[in-house]
Amino acid sequence: MNREDEYGFEKIIEVYDQKTGMQGVCVIHNTARGPGKGGMRMVPDVTKEEVMGLARAMTWKNAMADLPFGGAKSGIRADPRKMTPLQKEDIMRAFARKIKDVIPGEYIAGPDMNTTEKEMAQFADECGTMKACTGKPACVGGLPHELGSTGFGVAISTKVAVKHMGKDLNGMTVAIEGFGNVGTFAMKFLEEYGAKVVAVSDSKGTIYEKTGLKYADLMKIKAEKGTVTAAKGEKLDAAKLFELPVDILIPGARPDVIHKGNVEHVKAKIVSEAANLPAKYEIEQVLMKKGVVVLPDFVANAGGVISSYCETMGWDSKTMFKVVEDKIATNTKIMLEQAKEHDTRKAAMEIAKGRVREAMEMRGWWRK
Numbered sequence: 001m002n003r004e005d006e007y008g009f010e011k012i013i014e015v016y017d018q019k020t021g022m023q024g025v026c027v028i029h030n031t032a033r034g035p036g037k038g039g040m041r042m043v044p045d046v047t048k049e050e051v052m053g054l055a056r057a058m059t060w061k062n063a064m065a066d067l068p069f070g071g072a073k074s075g076i077r078a079d080p081r082k083m084t085p086l087q088k089e090d091i092m093r094a095f096a097r098k099i100k101d102v103i104p105g106e107y108i109a110g111p112d113m114n115t116t117e118k119e120m121a122q123f124a125d126e127c128g129t130m131k132a133c134t135g136k137p138a139c140v141g142g143l144p145h146e147l148g149s150t151g152f153g154v155a156i157s158t159k160v161a162v163k164h165m166g167k168d169l170n171g172m173t174v175a176i177e178g179f180g181n182v183g184t185f186a187m188k189f190l191e192e193y194g195a196k197v198v199a200v201s202d203s204k205g206t207i208y209e210k211t212g213l214k215y216a217d218l219m220k221i222k223a224e225k226g227t228v229t230a231a232k233g234e235k236l237d238a239a240k241l242f243e244l245p246v247d248i249l250i251p252g253a254r255p256d257v258i259h260k261g262n263v264e265h266v267k268a269k270i271v272s273e274a275a276n277l278p279a280k281y282e283i284e285q286v287l288m289k290k291g292v293v294v295l296p297d298f299v300a301n302a303g304g305v306i307s308s309y310c311e312t313m314g315w316d317s318k319t320m321f322k323v324v325e326d327k328i329a330t331n332t333k334i335m336l337e338q339a340k341e342h343d344t345r346k347a348a349m350e351i352a353k354g355r356v357r358e359a360m361e362m363r364g365w366w367r368k
Contacts, residue, residue: 002052006366007059007356008071009052010036011106015098020087022094026074027055028106032359035104036072037062037308039112040123040133042091046075057276058305061298063352064335065327067309072107074099080114092119096126109133110308117144134308143311143320145304151185151252152321153303153328154274157295158186158248159193160332161270165293170194173246175268177201177238178253179218179228182274182301186250188215199236199244200228201253206241209233242266251278258283266292273297281345288342296345298352299335302328 002009008029015024025048028036038058051073059071078091092115099107110133111120117137124132124140136142143149162169174190174197176183187197196212204227207213213231221231229235242249242258243265251257252274258266259279263286271287272295273279279287284294303324310320331351339347360366 004056006360007353008056011102012048012052013099013102014048015095017094017098020090020094022076022078022091022098024074024076024095024098025051026099026102026107027051027072028102029055029071029073030059030356031070031072031106032356032363032365033063033070034068035070036107037067037069037110037134037305038071038073038107039110040074040076040095040115040119041112042076042078042080042088042114042119044077044079046077051075054276057298059356060349060352061302062305063355064298064331064348065302065306065309066331066355067305067327069108069305069309073112074107074109088119089122092122093126096123096132100127100132103127104129104131104133108308108312110305111135111145117142117146131312134311136311141311141314143307143315143317145181145307147307147317147320148181148185148188149307149320149324150301150304151182151187151274152189153306153324154182154186154250154252154272154300155189155193156303156325156328157300157332158190158250158270158272160329161272161293161295161336162248164333164336165269168194171196172248173198174248174250175199175241175244175246176250176252176274177241177257177278178251178275179222180253183250183252184215184219186252186274187218190248191215195248198246199241201238201241202228203238205229205238206236207231207233208236208241208244248272251275254278256280258287263287269293271295272300274301276301284345285343288344291342293336293342294344295332296348299328299332299344299348302331
């Protein structure tokens with residue numbers, strides 16, 4: 001049995017397909033507010049425990065975003081680097097066949113690590129309904145994450161926090177870890193709002209330019225040279241980005257990048273978590289006690305799942321960006337106003353759990 005507490009887990013479905021060798025797991029944590037929503041990752045070392053943790057996190061993320069979704073996640077144990085596109089498709093379709101009984105009533109999938117709009121189209125096709133997942137290509141009615149909804153949401157959450165502090169975003173300095181889908185769009189929109197991005201990192205290191213970097217220039221350099229470190233500026237180790245003298249720090253790639261070894265060296269006054277779990281809660285508490293405003297991952301980076309909701313409603317990209325802006329701005333503001341002693345994560349969790357608990361009470365799942 002995998003009951004954790006009164007919230008879940010509802011179902012853990014482990015599957016194996018003899019023909020393709022596919023191994024996978026689908027975890028549905030809580031569906032009180034609606035079908036479980038969460039991405040589908042394909043990595044060679046995925047574990048049931050990892051997917052369980054991610055499913056639980058999606059319950060709180062969807063509730064905090066105030067969406068009619070519960071929390072779920074799935075993982076396929078496979079290495080896409082060691083297979084052809086056809087083999088990858090066979091794996092995706094095998095997984096779809098094994099879990100289609102819970103699609104889309106209890107689980108709606110989406111893209112995650114090593115899965116894209118193409119795999120989402122294949123998954124939906126195998127399930128026999130386009131409602132099986134979100135993040136599908138636009139040609140089949142989808143709103144692919146390549147539109148930049150997550151990075152846009154991070155920029156909006158940051159903008160709201162700056163205003164809450166009584167400051168002006170115009171001219172504030174920013175350092176961004178990661179220049180993938182999230183980091184690039186976070187930079188694009190923050191630049192449009194007047195912020196000055198002075199440092200960006202990727203797998204090759206950090207580029208630091210006090211006078212400011214330009215989004216268009218970095219995109220061109222990354223495409224041509226394969227790394228942002230080829231841009232004009234001071235080249236530093238990737239880890240040095242977290243210690244730079246900036247106003248806003250955006251960890252946007254890996255987990256646990258702010259830790260015991262560097263937390264005391266963080267100089268930023270706002271840490272906007274674009275990545276999932278870039279710091280453990282106890283590390284966030286160290287930052288908060290120093291007066292740093294931490295925008296937790298499941299608040300700041302909820303743009304992707306809000307975009308997913310818009311896709312299920314059949315809305316276009318213009319409407320999606322408006323909904324992302326409204327929801328993230330509102331929820332960031334509510335969280336900041338309710339946070340005591342700067343503990344934003346605790347405040348956000350209380351809000352999210354309260355919303356799930358209300359739905360459970362209404363459905364008769366929660367007995368006082």
